[in-house]
Amino acid sequence: MVRRLYELAGTDPARRFSPYCWRARMALAHKGLEADCAVWRFTEGEAIAFSGQDKVPVLVDGDSAVADSWAIARYLEERYPDRPALFPAGVAAARFVTAWADGVLNAALVRLIVSDIPPLLDEPAQAYFIRSREARFGQPLAEVTAGREARLPEFRQKLGPMRAVVSEQPFLGGDAPDYRDHAVFGGFQWARVVSPLDLLAADDPVFLWRERMLDLYGGLARATPALGD
Amino acid sequence: MVRRLYELAGTDPARRFSPYCWRARMALAHKGLEADCAVWRFTEGEAIAFSGQDKVPVLVDGDSAVADSWAIARYLEERYPDRPALFPAGVAAARFVTAWADGVLNAALVRLIVSDIPPLLDEPAQAYFIRSREARFGQPLAEVTAGREARLPEFRQKLGPMRAVVSEQPFLGGDAPDYRDHAVFGGFQWARVVSPLDLLAADDPVFLWRERMLDLYGGLARATPALGD
Numbered sequence: 358m359v360r361r362l363y364e365l366a367g368t369d370p371a372r373r374f375s376p377y378c379w380r381a382r383m384a385l386a387h388k389g390l391e392a393d394c395a396v397w398r399f400t401e402g403e404a405i406a407f408s409g410q411d412k413v414p415v416l417v418d419g420d421s422a423v424a425d426s427w428a429i430a431r432y433l434e435e436r437y438p439d440r441p442a443l444f445p446a447g448v449a450a451a452r453f454v455t456a457w458a459d460g461v462l463n464a465a466l467v468r469l470i471v472s473d474i475p476p477l478l479d480e481p482a483q484a485y486f487i488r489s490r491e492a493r494f495g496q497p498l499a500e501v502t503a504g505r506e507a508r509l510p511e512f513r514q515k516l517g518p519m520r521a522v523v524s525e526q527p528f529l530g531g532d533a534p535d536y537r538d539h540a541v542f543g544g545f546q547w548a549r550v551v552s553p554l555d556l557l558a559a560d561d562p563v564f565l566w567r568e569r570m571l572d573l574y575g576g577l578a579r580a581t582p583a584l585g586d
Numbered sequence: 587m588v589r590r591l592y593e594l595a596g597t598d599p600a601r602r603f604s605p606y607c608w609r610a611r612m613a614l615a616h617k618g619l620e621a622d623c624a625v626w627r628f629t630e631g632e633a634i635a636f637s638g639q640d641k642v643p644v645l646v647d648g649d650s651a652v653a654d655s656w657a658i659a660r661y662l663e664e665r666y667p668d669r670p671a672l673f674p675a676g677v678a679a680a681r682f683v684t685a686w687a688d689g690v691l692n693a694a695l696v697r698l699i700v701s702d703i704p705p706l707l708d709e710p711a712q713a714y715f716i717r718s719r720e721a722r723f724g725q726p727l728a729e730v731t732a733g734r735e736a737r738l739p740e741f742r743q744k745l746g747p748m749r750a751v752v753s754e755q756p757f758l759g760g761d762a763p764d765y766r767d768h769a770v771f772g773g774f775q776w777a778r779v780v781s782p783l784d785l786l787a788a789d790d791p792v793f794l795w796r797e798r799m800l801d802l803y804g805g806l807a808r809a810t811p812a813l814g815d
Contacts, residue, residue, distance in 0.1 A: 446675040446676045446678070447675045447679075449675070449751050449754075449755060449758060449759070449760060450676070450679035450682075452750050452751050453679075453682070453683060453686075453747050453748065453750065453751050453758065453766075454682060454747075455750075456746050456747040456749075456750035456751070457682075457686065457746075460743075460744075460746040460747065461746075461747075514689075515689075517685050518682045518683075518689065518690075519682065520685075521681050521682065521684075521685035522678050522682050525678075529678060529682065530678070537682075
C-alpha cells in the first residue's frame with residue numbers, strides 16, 4: 358500500500374519547513390507509520406491537484422487522500438485506533454491548543470522569521486513567496502521582521518499557556534506527547550529550519566520541552582537541516 | 587461543617603465581580619456544593635489573614651482554608667472525587683486554558699473595562715483600586731480604556747482558540763462544562779458585572795457559549811446584578 362506525505366521543501370529537498378507539514382510528519386511518527394515523504398514546492402500545485410486543493414500537507418494513504426494537517430490527524434486517529442492515541446484527552450483539548458498555535462504562536466513567529474525564507478527557495482518559488490507575503494503584510498519582508506531581537510521578550514511572554522503546562526510535566530500531553538505537542542512543535546520546527554534567530558532562552562521550560570520533542574522518534578526532527586539551535 | 591467562599595464585592599454586596607472568585611463559585615456549583623458566599627472588599631485584608639495571604643477567592647471548607655482559584659479547583663477535585671469531575675480531560679488541558687484566560691483573555695479585558703470599576707466601589711476601596719491600577723498601567727484608567735469600541739475587533743480576534751472549540755460543541759468540556767469553561771467564564775462574568783460594553787456580537791459562537799454558561803446551575807451567574815448584556 359502506498360503511503361505518501363507531500364511536504365513543502367526549499368531548494369534543498371532536505372529542508373522541510375512547513376509548520377503544518379511537521380504536524381503531519383510527527384503525527385505519522387506518533388502512530389508508528391512509515392511514509393514516503395515527498396518533496397513539494399510552492400509552484401507545484403498540479404502535483405497535488407488530485408487532493409482537491411493546492412496546499413500541503415497532503416497525505417495519500419492507500420485509496421485515501423487527505424489534505425490539511427488537522428484533517429490528517431483526525432484521519433489517522435480514526436483509521437489507526439489501535440496505535441498510540443493522538444487525542445487521549447479528547448479532540449477538544451487538542452483543538453484549543455492547535456487554534457492557539459495557529460493564531461498566536463505561528464502568527465507571532467511569521468513576523469520574526471518570514472524574511473529568512475526567500476533565500477532558501479528556488480527562483481519561481483521565491484518570486485511567488487515574496488509577492489504573496491508582501492501582499493499579506495503590506496510591506497517588504499525585511500520590514501516585517503525589522504527589530505526582531507527587541508521583540509523576543511514579547512514573543513516569549515505569549516508562550517505563557519504552554520509554559521504553564523510544560524513547567525509541570527514533560528509534554529503538553531503529560532508524560533508522553535500527544536497531538537497538542539505536535540501541533541505546537543510544528544511552529545518551532547519551522548522557525549528552527551529556516552531561521553538563525555534564537556527564539557528561546559536556554560533555561561526556558563519551553564526550550565527544554567522543544568529539546569524533548571527534537572529527541573522523539575529517534576531524533577526525527579533534529580535530523581533535519583536547520584539554521585536555528 | 588462550615589463552607590465559606592470569600593468573594594470580592596463592590597459597594598453593593600450583590601455585585602460580585604472578581605473573575606477569579608467566579609471561577610471558584612462556578613467550581614463549587616459544578617460539584618453541587620453549597621457555600622456561604624461572604625463579601626470581601628479590597629481594604630479588608632485582615633478578614634482573610636488566616637488564609638496566609640491577602641487576595642480572594644479564599645475557600646474555607648471545614649478545617650481547610652485554600653486561597654487562589656486554581657488551588658481551590660484542585661482541592662475540590664481531590665476532596666470531592668465522587669462528584670462531577672472538574673478535570674475530566676486531565677489537569678494539563680485545564681491548565682493550558684486557564685493560563686490562556688489569565689494571560690490573553692483577562693489581560694485584554696482589563697484594558698477594556700478597568701475604568702468602569704471605581705464607581706462601583708466604596709471610597710477606601712476606590713482609592714486603593716485607582717492608585718494600584720494606575721501604577722500598574724502607568725496612566726489614568728480613563729486613558730487605559732480610551733477608544734475601546736475601536737479595539738473590540740482585535741479583542742474578538744483573540745478569542746480564536748475558544749471559538750474554534752465552541753463552534754463545534756456546546757462547551758469547552760464537550761457536551762457538559764468542565765473547569766476549562768469556568769476558568770474562561772470568570773473573565774466574561776467580571777466584564778458583564780462591571781461594564782456596559784458589548785464585548786461580543788450576538789452571532790458569535792462565544793456569545794452563545796456565554797449564554798449557556800449563564801444558564802447553568804439554575805441561572806446562578808445570570809442572577810447577579812450586571813451592567814453588560
